[in-house]
Amino acid sequence: MATDQGFMRRTFGDRDDVMLTLLDNMIWPILGLVLIGVLVLVPQTFNSFELILWGAVPIGLLVLAESLCLLSGHFDLSIGSIAGFSAIFTGMVLGTCPSCWGLTTNPWIGFGIILLVGSLIGFVNGVMIAKVGLNPFLQTLAFLITFEGAKTALQTQPITGLPSLYTQVGGTPRFAIGFMLVVFFVVGLVLRYTSFGQAVYALGSSENSAREVGIDTERLIIIIYTISGILSAVAGLMLTGFVGVVPPLIGEGLVFQAFAGAVIGGISLFGGRGKITGALGGVILIQVVQSALNNSQLIGATQIQMINGIVLFVAILLYSTQSKLRSRILASGAV
């Protein structure tokens, strides 16, 4: 009993408590600093904050998809490819370009097809990982390559002539931004207030323990990857609307930004820890940096990919430092 008394006092002294809160919500002071830095160095970035948020919608949905996988102790390298492939496939069905299939012009069928394609690819990812036992890295890497290739196989020219309602969903800034915020809000609530959400955290913390307390982990993994596929497909729909056509390279390279956004937002690379609000902060940060790079006179378009890599590197460095500091503070009082 004596060992228990004062455990909390020793572990979470006032100063440590503040430090832990800061570490758990590290994204917000970092975002504040970045916003100030961009405001001073590249003030023209904020000429249209709405444009920044609008541009953040597709990457936001991909960060959400990746965050869900990361929280469950898994990850998905194929989210960008799913976004791109589902957008191109649906574009081929709906488009009026010469090489398009042009099977229908009904936008509602288009919405159904893009969601179906995304969910099917996500479902197969989940089944291969949960039931067949494939390593998530290898499985999703295989699908990344497969669907990047499939995009090129289907179309090498921008797909045009899409139904206006189909492109308006992602092409109307306030609707797209509002949609993204609502999805973040709903996913945040689901993770916090439902048994499904807590099971995702449990799975990410320890798959064996989750199984032993009665969670159907195989089913859960399949559901998580299916949701990831759906969110990726919606990201593809939003990208289509943002650009107005379906470019052949749609979705390429976005997985790395999605990883960076999730990790900067405090989602653990090893599962079981992180908040969706933090991931939203990560999305805004990534997009502000991206917009600042695009608006900067000093950095050319050819250097942006390199800078993105550095941002990802800094994100991982920050995550590592945060984890070490957190463990040190908490372990100091453990008995």
Next chain:
Amino acid sequence: MSIEREDLTVKNSTGSGDTDRAEMSKLRVENLTKHFGRIVAVEDVSLDVHSSEVFALVGDNGAGKSTLMNMLSGVHEPSEGQIYKDGKPVVFSNPSEARDNDIETVYQDLALMDDLDIATNIFMGQFPRTGFGPLQVIDWDETYERAETIMMERLGRDLDIKTEVEFLSGGQRQLVAIGRSLAFDPDVIILDEPTSALSVDATRLVQDTIDTLADQGITIIIVSHNIESVLKHADRIGVLFRGSLVDIKQPEETDLEELNELMTTGTLSSGRLDD
């Protein structure tokens, strides 16, 4: 918690007295046998465990402790024999059927989620809910309140329920696992190697907790290698050898040396077996 000698179970017992014994026992197994193919893991084991009793099952590796425990907790179905709970015959096809009969098991690996706090670990998969009709969400206030009640009132430990399990000591982790079993309000708790790999202080913490639970009327079955520990805290000790129950001893009538001999040879050189 003293048990009259006459109440002690006689292994491989038969006859009309069995029904009476089954009725007075919290848990009774009768001629329980488990085969895995041609391997007989547990053979013809009969024993009674009384209400509020701390009953220890000891034995060497491969003696059948885990198989017997798994049959009581619903992981394995017996090949032959019958389990009685509160005098009524029961069949457990899976762990949830054992849980429905108020039997909870705390496995050796504890099945804890390190990144989650104590309260979430205790109620994972069985959160208190609030809401209207089909729209039910987790009631976090109720979750933390009930977790605090379990830790403070049932286990008598002042642990902050919002502490992540990762930062608890071995003994405290064991308490959280026991706390989770208490959330189902069981009257029998089976503990698999509860003091394995624990420090002296942590072992004492767990042993005190076991005594506290027994005082609250919960029947405890401990499956353990730690003979020293069970000698101090168990009311009776059942010794398994090569799948058979070779003896049931009271701690005051035996010692470490004798139990070791029973566990390793299945008999005593002096021939003192309490049949």
